[in-house]
Amino acid sequence: MSDKGGSGVEHIETDVLIIGGGFGGLFAAIKAKEKGAGDVLIVDKGAVGRSGKSSMAAGATVYFVPEMGDDLYEWTRAVFQGQMGLCNQDMVESYFLQSAERMRDLEDMGVEYSGGLDGEKLLRLPSRGLGPCKMTVLPSYQGLVGGKGLTLALRKAAAGLGVHFMDKVFVNDLVVQDGRAVGAVGCHRRSGDFYVFESRAVIMAAADCGFRGNYACVEATTGDSFAMAYRAGVDLNNMEMLCCNTAPLRYNFEGTGPAGLFGAVFVNDKGEDFLPKYYPEGSGAEVGKIVQAMAQEKKKGNGPPFYLDFTPISRKYPGFNIEEALYMNMGGWMPVNIARLREMGIVPLESKVLWNPAIQTLRGGIMTGIDCMSRVEGLFACGIAQSMGPGLFNGWSSGRSIWSGATAGRSSAEYLQGTGDVKPHPDLVEGLKRRLYNRGVDADAGDISLEELTQALIECIFSYDVSILKSEDSLMQAQRKLAEIGEEMMPRANIPDMHGFIKYKETENLLLTTGLYLQSSLLREETRADHCREDFPDADPRWLKWIVLNQELEDGFRLEELPWERYRFKPGDLEMAEGFTQGGQP
Amino acid sequence: MIERIDEELCTGCGDCDLACPMDVIHMDREKKKAEVRYKDDCMTCFNCELACPVDAVFVNPIKREKLQPW
Numbered sequence: 001m002s003d004k005g006g007s008g009v010e011h012i013e014t015d016v017l018i019i020g021g022g023f024g025g026l027f028a029a030i031k032a033k034e035k036g037a038g039d040v041l042i043v044d045k046g047a048v049g050r051s052g053k054s055s056m057a058a059g060a061t062v063y064f065v066p067e068m069g070d071d072l073y074e075w076t077r078a079v080f081q082g083q084m085g086l087c088n089q090d091m092v093e094s095y096f097l098q099s100a101e102r103m104r105d106l107e108d109m110g111v112e113y114s115g116g117l118d119g120e121k122l123l124r125l126p127s128r129g130l131g132p133c134k135m136t137v138l139p140s141y142q143g144l145v146g147g148k149g150l151t152l153a154l155r156k157a158a159a160g161l162g163v164h165f166m167d168k169v170f171v172n173d174l175v176v177q178d179g180r181a182v183g184a185v186g187c188h189r190r191s192g193d194f195y196v197f198e199s200r201a202v203i204m205a206a207a208d209c210g211f212r213g214n215y216a217c218v219e220a221t222t223g224d225s226f227a228m229a230y231r232a233g234v235d236l237n238n239m240e241m242l243c244c245n246t247a248p249l250r251y252n253f254e255g256t257g258p259a260g261l262f263g264a265v266f267v268n269d270k271g272e273d274f275l276p277k278y279y280p281e282g283s284g285a286e287v288g289k290i291v292q293a294m295a296q297e298k299k300k301g302n303g304p305p306f307y308l309d310f311t312p313i314s315r316k317y318p319g320f321n322i323e324e325a326l327y328m329n330m331g332g333w334m335p336v337n338i339a340r341l342r343e344m345g346i347v348p349l350e351s352k353v354l355w356n357p358a359i360q361t362l363r364g365g366i367m368t369g370i371d372c373m374s375r376v377e378g379l380f381a382c383g384i385a386q387s388m389g390p391g392l393f394n395g396w397s398s399g400r401s402i403w404s405g406a407t408a409g410r411s412s413a414e415y416l417q418g419t420g421d422v423k424p425h426p427d428l429v430e431g432l433k434r435r436l437y438n439r440g441v442d443a444d445a446g447d448i449s450l451e452e453l454t455q456a457l458i459e460c461i462f463s464y465d466v467s468i469l470k471s472e473d474s475l476m477q478a479q480r481k482l483a484e485i486g487e488e489m490m491p492r493a494n495i496p497d498m499h500g501f502i503k504y505k506e507t508e509n510l511l512l513t514t515g516l517y518l519q520s521s522l523l524r525e526e527t528r529a530d531h532c533r534e535d536f537p538d539a540d541p542r543w544l545k546w547i548v549l550n551q552e553l554e555d556g557f558r559l560e561e562l563p564w565e566r567y568r569f570k571p572g573d574l575e576m577a578e579g580f581t582q583g584g585q586p
Numbered sequence: 587m588i589e590r591i592d593e594e595l596c597t598g599c600g601d602c603d604l605a606c607p608m609d610v611i612h613m614d615r616e617k618k619k620a621e622v623r624y625k626d627d628c629m630t631c632f633n634c635e636l637a638c639p640v641d642a643v644f645v646n647p648i649k650r651e652k653l654q655p656w
Contacts (some may be wrong), residue, residue, distance in 0.1 A: 047604035219629040220607035333632035340647045
C-alpha cells in the first residue's frame with residue numbers, strides 16, 4: 001500500500017482486544033486480566049489513558065453508597081424518570097450495586113476521594129437531573145485531580161497486571177465471522193501500516209461522537225465505535241438521543257450548570273433574560289431545557305447571538321469568588337484555561353459572554369445485555385460505546401463507563417473459558433483492508449479540503465432544527481445534504497498525507513453516524529428525553545420502546561419492547577410533568 | 587489553540603505527542619524535539635501543556651474560529 005503511506009503488515013494475536021483506552025477500556029483490561037483472560041491488548045487511536053475524553057474528565061462520578069442512606073429504589077427511579085422510561089433498569093441497578101466495589105478498586109490503586117471512603121465525610125454533590133443521586137467529586141491520584149489522575153492510576157494498574165498497550169493505531173473495522181467477533185483491522189496513523197488483530201473476544205470502548213462541534217474537547221470523538229459496529233451488523237439503539245450543551249464561542253469552558261445555579265443568566269439578542277418565560281427555574285434549568293428554549297428564541301428571531309451573563313453572581317452573592325471556589329479546583333484543563341484567559345484580560349466569570357448551544361455527546365450505542373456482551377458473540381461494549389439510555393447527567397458518563405468496563409472485562413474472561421480460537425478468513429480480512437484503504441494519499445488529487453468537508457458536516461447536523469428542535473422536513477433536508485456530502489464531496493477530498501488519511505476515515509465514520517442519527521430521529525414520532533420533535537411535541541406512550549438500527553435488517557431497523565417483565569418500574573410508573581411539551585410554550 | 591513548543595526547553599520525551607487527541611504534535615526525529623505540525627486541528631484542550639514535564643508547551647486559550655450554523 002505504498003500509495004497510502006506505509007507498506008507493512010502487522011499481525012497481532014491476543015485473547016482479548018480492547019478498542020479504546022479510557023475509563024471503560026482500562027477497567028475492562030484490568031478485570032479481564034484479574035479473571036485470567038490471558039493476553040489482553042488495548043489499542044487506541046491516540047494513546048491509552050492519555051489522550052481521550054476520560055483523561056480530560058473532571059472525574060465527578062455518580063456512586064451509590066448504601067452506608068450513607070442511598071436508596072436503590074429511589075436512585076433507580078430517578079434514572080428511569082430522567083431517561084423518560086427508556087432506561088436499562090437492570091444495568092442501572094447493577095451499576096449502583098457495584099459502585100462500592102469499584103470505588104474500593106480505585107482506592108486500592110491509590111486514588112483518594114475528598115473526605116475518604118469510610119465514614120460520613122465522603123464529599124458528594126447532587127447530580128443535576130438525577131433527583132436523589134449523588135456524585136463524588138475531585139478524586140485525585142499523586143496530586144493529579146480528576147480524569148488525569150484516574151486514568152494514570154488505571155494505566156499503572158493495568159500495566160502492572162501485564163496488559164499490553166498499543167498507541168496511535170486507528171481501528172477501522174471489526175472482524176465478525178459466522179456471527180462471532182474474532183478481531184479487528186486498522187492502520188498505524190503515522191506509518192499507514194496495516195494491522196490485523198486476531199482475538200478470541202473484542203471489547204469496544206472507543207467513545208462517543210461530538211460531530212467536530214464547538215463543545216470543549218469533543219472533536220476527536222468521531223463515532224468510530226458506532227460506525228464500526230454498524231458496518232459489522234451489530235444492533236445499535238438510542239441513536240436519536242443527541243445531547244447539546246452550551247458553550248462560549250471563542251474559548252472552552254466547562255461548568256455552566258453550577259454558574260446557572262449561582263445566578264448567571266442566559267440572555268438573548270434583545271438583552272432579555274428569556275429562560276423564566278419557559279421554565280420557573282430560569283437559567284438554573286437542566287441543560288437540555290436551556291438549549292430547547294434557545295432554539296425557540298432562535299425561531300422567534302431573538303438570537304443568535306445569545307449570551308451568558310455571569311455578572312449577577314457577584315450581586316447575588318457579594319464577596320463570593322465563584323472562580324476560586326468552583327473552577328480553579330476542578331483539576332484538568334479548566335484552571336489553566338481560566339488563568340490563561342485572565343492573563344489576557346478576559347475574565348468570563350465576571351463578564352457577559354457570547355454563548356451558543358453546542359453538541360456534546362450522542363447517547364446511542366451498542367446494545368448489550370447486563371453482562372455487556374452484544375448480540376454478536378464475543379463482542380462486548382463498554383463506556384460511551386455501549387448504549388445505556390438517553391440523558392446528560394452530571395457524573396453519569398464516568399460512572400457508567402467504570403461499571404460497564406469492569407463488567408465487560410469480567411464477562412469477556414468468562415466467555416473465553418468456553419471458546420476456542422477462530423482464525424479470520426483471509427478473504428474477509430482482504431475485503432476489510434480494501435475498505436480501509438479505499439482512498440490513497442495523494443497531495444495532488446482532490447479539490448475539496450478536509451476542512452471544507454468538516455464544515456459541510458457541521459452545517460448539516462448543527463442547524464438548530466436538526467440537532468435540537470427536529471421536524472420531518474428539517475431531518476429530510478439534512479439527509480439530502482448528507483447524501484450530497486457523501487456522494488459528491490467525499491470522492492473529491494484532498495488527502496495530502498497520513499494525518500489527512502485518518503481525518504478522512506474519521507469523516508466517513510462521522511457521516512455514517514450522522515446518517516444513523518437522522519434515520520432514528522425520523523422514526524421516533526414523539527418527543528422524549530433528548531429527542532425533541534416539533535411536529536410531534538408530546539411524549540407518546542406507544543413510543544416507549546427502542547429503535548434498533550442494524551444494517552442487516554430489511555428496513556435497516558426494528559422496534560423493540562423493553563423487557564418490562566424483569567424491570568422494577570413499569571410504563572405506568574412514569575410520571576410526566578403536567579402539560580409536558582419539551583421546549584415549553586411561554 | 588497551541589501557540590508554541592519551546593525548542594530550548596523541550597527534552598524530546600514525546601509526552602505531548604501522546605497526549606494530543608488531534609495528532610497536532612509530532613516528534614521531529616532529527617532534532618529529537620516535539621513540533622507543532624497541524625496547528626489548525628488543535629482543539630485547545632491543553633492536554634499537551636498539562637503533559638509536558640518541563641513547561642515547554644504554551645496553549646493560547648482562544649480557539650480557532652469555527653463555523654456556527656446558529
